[in-house]
Amino acid sequence: MEQELFIGIDIGGTNTRIALIDDSGRILLVRKVPTEIGLGTPQVSRRLAAECRSLMDAAAGFFGRVVAVGLGAAGRIDAARGMVVFSPNLPSMRDYPLAAELEKNLAIPVVLENDANVYGIGESWVGSGKDIENWIGLTLGTGVGGCLILGKRIWQGDGAGFAGEIGHMTIHPEGPACACGSKGCLETFSSGRALKEGVAAAIAAGTLREGPLYESWKNGSLTPETVYRAATEGNALAQALFDRMGRALGIALASLFNVLGIRHAIIGGGVSASWDRFIGPLRESLARHSGMFDPKEVSVVRSALGDDAALLGAGELARRAARESRRQ
Numbered sequence: 001m002e003q004e005l006f007i008g009i010d011i012g013g014t015n016t017r018i019a020l021i022d023d024s025g026r027i028l029l030v031r032k033v034p035t036e037i038g039l040g041t042p043q044v045s046r047r048l049a050a051e052c053r054s055l056m057d058a059a060a061g062f063f064g065r066v067v068a069v070g071l072g073a074a075g076r077i078d079a080a081r082g083m084v085v086f087s088p089n090l091p092s093m094r095d096y097p098l099a100a101e102l103e104k105n106l107a108i109p110v111v112l113e114n115d116a117n118v119y120g121i122g123e124s125w126v127g128s129g130k131d132i133e134n135w136i137g138l139t140l141g142t143g144v145g146g147c148l149i150l151g152k153r154i155w156q157g158d159g160a161g162f163a164g165e166i167g168h169m170t171i172h173p174e175g176p177a178c179a180c181g182s183k184g185c186l187e188t189f190s191s192g193r194a195l196k197e198g199v200a201a202a203i204a205a206g207t208l209r210e211g212p213l214y215e216s217w218k219n220g221s222l223t224p225e226t227v228y229r230a231a232t233e234g235n236a237l238a239q240a241l242f243d244r245m246g247r248a249l250g251i252a253l254a255s256l257f258n259v260l261g262i263r264h265a266i267i268g269g270g271v272s273a274s275w276d277r278f279i280g281p282l283r284e285s286l287a288r289h290s291g292m293f294d295p296k297e298v299s300v301v302r303s304a305l306g307d308d309a310a311l312l313g314a315g316e317l318a319r320r321a322a323r324e325s326r327r328q
């Protein structure tokens with residue numbers, strides 16, 4: 001019998017990954033293409049449609065048929081209208097009916113959701129959140145994404161187009177300026193951007209004048225990985241930045257554990273690869289700010305799916321959309 005398959009798409013600021021996914025949450029095929037948002041959204045949309053059609057053809061090789069597509073993108077999303085309302089990484093996608101256009105083009109259901117929510121859906125389906133009813137999700141990348149899974153469902157709030165934006169919780173009101181317009185948000189301490197800006201600040205203050213961090217900043221090759229490597233090699237500034245990252249995460253998670261009365265958090269995203277550098281300070285900070293809960297009874301773990309969480313979440317979103325469209 002022909003199996004039903006799904007396409008999951010993770011649209012990033014730089015690259016887009018597109019995967020063919022089966023009903024049990026296995027990735028059968030995955031492709032990576034440059035997003036090239038500079039070409040304009042109509043061009044990006046046409047390219048996505050062509051990639052989807054190519055995977056729909058490839059599905060026959062797995063004795064299957066693609067029945068729906070799920071998309072994850074950063075920013076404020078109007079899921080009901082299938083639109084990116086605003087995304088700092090995908091500026092030209094503003095108010096573009098991406099999902100509706102793809103749906104018309106491919107003649108199967110297409111759904112769009114915020115990338116941190118898609119991460120939560122993926123981990124909840126086949127990852128670290130599989131057997132957990134209520135949990136807090138964080139993704140550490142260029143920024144800090146967040147989601148809340150309550151009763152195995154993504155918390156959508158009042159439908160304002162955002163919810164669970166943990167990256168924009170205020171940690172220190174006099175802290176660094178945040179991309180959202182506020183100051184001292186979690187993101188300004190615990191993101192890849194915060195690591196790089198921490199190095200830049202030390203250089204501006206004249207406290208960092210040589211060494212690999214200084215050199216890579218100077219030649220424009222500084223990345224969160226550079227800071228991680230420096231920390232593992234004993235660089236005090238690099239480790240101080242990871243200490244700050246962990247402390248801020250501990251404060252945010254302690255507040256949320258107290259507010260929500262839940263006990264689990266799952267951390268993913270590219271910068272979570274620096275786990276061994278920030279988890280110690282995170283746990284200490286969590287214990288210091290624990291308030292109502294016993295720090296021994298809460299669990300903070302790493303994403304099981306890594307980079308694939310968003311792809312699988314988009315696939316699960318598609319699977320639900322297919323089920324929904326059958327019911328109608």
Ligand SMILES: [Zn+2]
Nearest residue numbers: 168178180185
């Ligand atoms: Zn912010």
